[in-house]
Amino acid sequence: MLTMEQVYRIRNMKKFEGKSLRKISQITGHDFETVKKYVHKEDFNQAIRPKQRRQGKLSPYRSIVTRWLINDKQAPHKQQHTAKRVYDRLKELYGDEFDASERSVRKFVAGIRKELQMNSEGFLPLEHPPGEAQADFGEARFIENGITYDGYYFNISYPHSNGGHMQLFKSANQECLLEGMKAIFEHIGGVPTAIWFDNMSTAVRKVKEYGERDLTKGFLRFMMHYGFRSNFCNPNSGHEKGSVENKVGYHRRNMLVPVPEFKDLKEYNKELLLKCDQDMNRMHYKGYGMIKDLFEEDRQEFFKLPKVPFEVYLHEFAKADNYGKVKFDGRIYSTSPGMAGQQVIVKAGAYDIEILDEDCNHIIKHKRLYGEEKESMNWIPYLELMSKRPTALKYTGLYNQLPQILKEFLDKSDYEGKKRTLRMFTKMAEAASFDTAIEAFEEGIRLGVSDTDSIWAIYCRLTTGTLPEPEVLLPDTVPELKKYTPDIKIYDQLIVPGGLQV
Known part of the structure; x- marks a missing residue:
């Protein structure tokens, strides 16, 4: 199997250099059919691989060190980074996570500096044709x-x-x-x-x-x-x-x-x-x-769009903790209780995070967290499980993580009431959102109601503005009334010049 770089070279020689497939085969030494296969390949979407590849110890820090050294070009010579200062800053930023030696950092920095040597031959005018x-x-x-x-x-x-x-x-x-x-x-x-x-x-x-x-x-x-x-x-x-x-x-x-x-x-x-x-x-x-x-x-x-859209994502393997939660990019995402302690695949796009099981089956989807956001919790899979075993609810680690308003409501409910409450809350959260379901409970408690029917009525008002109107079935003994349409033309006879006739 060819590397990405080899495939790119083959396609570049065909598309931008105009070489024939046979000529490319001769130059690269690859089989003619192999060259033909990659020249005509249209879909370069990435297939998720079952095994992670390990990077060199200092590879994760290349971008930040490169940025420091580039910024040094604008600083006085005596205020630029030494290899020792780079080592110290990495230790300060990453703590125990950073375990490279100072000697390896010196070699690492020297290599980056060599790559970043400035070209002092002046600027070349650049022309950009259409496209x-x-x-x-x-x-x-x-x-x-x-x-x-x-x-x-x-x-x-x-x-x-x-x-x-x-x-x-x-x-x-x-x-x-x-x-x-x-x-x-x-x-x-x-x-x-x-x-x-x-x-x-x-x-x-x-x-x-x-x-x-x-x-x-x-x-x-x-x-x-x-x-x-x-x-x-x-x-x-x-x-x-x-x-x-x-x-x-x-x-x-x-x-x-x-x-x-x-x-x-x-x-x-x-x-x-x-x-x-x-x-x-x-x-x-x-x-x-x-x-x-x-x-x-x-x-x-412009070139034509490819027939197959490219699916943008980064994927990583992660192990769910005892609550079925996984950590990705320094943030925590829930999966489901059934995934506790198991390996999952985190499929991260620019906007969303999708979590799959080991066989690439969908488990749950979250909005991707950025900035100060640290945890995304989708309670639906957890509430479904707890609604089947309400007696054990209070003794689970998840109980303490439930919103306070819901815990207080559940504490006042009997066994059947807990089941009804959890089922209803799950239904609300699935249909609207978790926050809307919480709002319905908060509004109910504020109004002094404690039965699930009243809470459901409040939820309907919050989401639709009106209560649902049940269909009224009339008994057969009620006679069918004929439809009556009033004739308003007779009122036209009362209209005279200057106003109505009185």
Whole structure:
């Protein structure tokens, strides 16, 4: 089986160099049928593998150390990081989790410094024909459903037309990068022929000599799936993608002021794409014409979308604790009581987290947590189990984690009442939300009711505004009344000039 890099080379030689399949086979030494298979392959979605791959001890810290050393270029020489200072900062940040030696850090830092050696030969003017694009992230604050996030916005600009699109996210991780590109590709109905990036760690694993890059597997897979060519700026060379640098500022000033506030980020991102379309109804800053018309020239050069959409996700294996909860990215997500102590698969996208069992069967789905959010608890699977065994409820570890209002209500209920309450609460939470079910109980207790029928009536009022009207069945002895339609034409005879006849 060929590596991603080998597959990429084969496809690049065919698509961008125009070589025949037989010529590619001769150059690479791969079998003709193998070359043909990968040239015609359309779907590069990742299949979840049953085994994790271990990284080198210092690999997880490459991106943060690289960022420190790049930022040193703007600091006085005596205030730049030494290898010892890098070692000390990593120890301070990660504590016992960081167990590399100072000697290995010195070698690690020396290697990164060699990669980041600046090219002092001056700037080269760059030209961008129709169909090319540039991409970058900017930082932005926004409010979703009353919660404030210090997040990021992904920007794509088209230098030829000066058009652009953006997407708002709670992180700048690889899932957000790829989800942003995918959403924009699908919105514009095509794929830019080449996209310029900086050396973001979500795309570039290693900067090598002579401008070569080792790309992350996820980014490489995405790039091959959509068929675009990627170009990367030299370190500390933002001028090489000046179009998107300007677009980052333009989008912030025109799309993110005042601080945007909305209910759902995914839906808001759809609105942002439409706003970016409308923004193209203006003149190009150099007077070349309307941006929307120039963008049509870009669109004519775009590659077609692949037949199979790319599914953006990162997956990890995790073991559920005694309560059926798993930890991912420093945050806790519930699964179900039946998964306690078992291995599960965490499938993480930009917006959501899906948890699967070992056979890749769906267990539950959560909104992905970011910022100060630490735990997502979906009580439905737990409440279903507890409703079958209400007597044991108070002796489980989960009882203490239930909302106080629900615990108080259950404490006052008998055996059958506990079963009815838990079944009803589960039904409410499934139909509306956990918070709505809690609100119904809080409102009931405030009004002094304690029976489940009254609580259900309050829930119906909260969710529909009115109580459900049961169908009334009349007995056969009630006679059927004929329908009567009044004739209002007789009132026309009373109308005379100047008013009604009296």
